[in-house]
Amino acid sequence: MRPVKLLILTLLVGFFASGQEKKNYKIHTIAFYNLENLFDAIDDPSKFDEASPIMEISANREAIYKKKVKNMARVLADIGMEDTHNSPAIIGVCEVENREVLEDIINDSLLRDKNYGIVHYHSPDNRGIDVALLYQKRVFTPTATSSHELKIYDTGTNKRIYTRDQLLVSGELEGDPIHIMVNHWPSRSGGEAKSKPNRIAAAKLSKRLVDSLQIIDPYAKIFILGDLNDNPNNVSIKKVLKTQNNKDDVGFKGIYNPFENFYKDGLGTTAFRDSWSLFDQIMITKPLLEKTYSSFQFYKAGVYNKNYLIENSGPYKGYPKRSWGNGGFTDGFSDHFPVYVYVIKEVEH
Template identity: 65%
Template sequence: MKHLVKLCLILSITGIFTMHAQEKKKFKLHTVAFYNLENLFDTINDPEKNDEASPMMELNTNRSEIYKKKVKNMARVLSDIGKDMSNNTPAVIGVVEIENVEVLEDVVNDSLLLNKDYGIIHYDSPDRRGIDVGLLYQKRLFQPTSHSTHTLMLYDDQSRERIYTRDQLLVSGKLDGEEMHFIVNHWPSRRGGEARSRSKRVAAAKLNKRLIDSLQAINPYAKIITMGDLNDNPNNASVKDVLKAERKIENVKFKGIYNPMIDFFKKGLGSNAYRDSWSLFDQIMMTQPFVEKDYKSFQFYKAGIFNKNYLVNKKGRWKGYPLRSFANGSFTDGFSDHFPVYIHLIKEVE
């Protein structure tokens, strides 16, 4: 049974339109989510990767039990995102900070997600530590038609040696029969400082823009969602100047990009915190066809930062921060140092 949400009386849908009193319409609603799973590594040493530097491998005892708890905690969050609106888990989920496809298999086979029958799309990235990106999707809702991985080529300014980082994952398919494209990103970190590392994220944004341009060259009206941990805020050059993402729907031009996360950032809200300062590195953006007024196809409804109470640190120095999984060389039984983000898509049904 496909999930329907009934919107009636006076309801403003994030500035897109306002329904008139007593008018009733039914909408189908799906959630698209993104989550940084914070070092979801298994307990097996892979000689091809520097995975021994992961928090999981640095644990001295109870690795297997801790790994099971970590997987359970990830499944709990993924099963909860958007449920209050859709009465369902997300149709599509972008994930990062995963070691391999096996850890994702463990997550989707957890009892909280098993009956949703999630498929997995994953490629091994060239990242030195073995950190990858991936896409999870409910098979009955989304049918992939193609997928590919796209390497970001970076070189050290002085040595000119290659810097190995995460690929960008492009997945095309049909959500309830409607063609869409999803790009999952985990852009280079701010190690060494924001200014010193800025060019790497600008390069990542340029690769992302090329992927979007290539899809729009085939179909100018392509529905594209790009999401990820960008290690940049909505006001940084990578997002603002390269992707040219807009804050207001009315300013999004043909082939343009809308970023609903800008408003959260302007209000001081974030998905991750560092030194008593909030950042909104985790973002979901979309191309212009998602913000039109024709609800006969899937349109953007609303966005959110999923920061439910159980995901928040309740005490100590990091009170109010995301309750992370690993700290000071031990497992906290927490979740991630990032909050997930999500959007709802709706379509009018007869």
């Protein structure tokens, strides 16, 4: 693939050393997006999909599904395009019903030429929703994939709460070994305090996965991404994953969360009752913070909140422009904004 030379990367010249010759960098986007109830228009008797928004619509269900897919494809095609001139190399997604809806997305005209592959496992989630990974085959090659079950129980009834598995994909990004963990932690249903132990349990599972990778390779480059249903300063993230918001404070085998500072600055990915949360995050391990760019390193992070993704009128003005509301399809996108990180690698002139 031809290296991408970008205007924004010329700003790095002074960062490395003043007076040095101009350097060129290859850049890729790694993104995450909650696709907000992306269900197909067919009733699956094996799951509770009849409670999904699209199944509650009686007319034009297939046409609505196709438009929802098109809207999702548009966003996925756009993330990072402005800076990298390419759609994301890797995309974690959640709130998808099955592999078929993912196939419909990657076969959309906006994404077909990117030749995305899919990693997907069915989760036991009560709502019938899963997490998955999409990747451009020309730049990323999976070498191992696995799905990891989260077992949690209702504190009152001791009945099991069936939730999303955590997806782990190891592979090579243009020859560089990396690991991607895709998460959709348990919701705040029943209240933040009551549901807090469920997300702590999810964080402990994520931490065990990180630890297992670092036992094999202490210098493993790991991306932890997902809709965590917790903010960057919550116990699950700060105390269990032990994240840092300052790159210089990240110790050996430590985890950096660039989204913590965004949250402190008031930035969010989803809103409820005029309060913003930053539930969607991408965290990285220490080896992605090195200042030698012979292999891919973290460059910057962001929330993808372009104007077309924002509600521009009504009581939810300024919120993410969601797909479903008032018992119907709004022709919107998602109740979450996507998040992304850029990784860069020095290339020859």
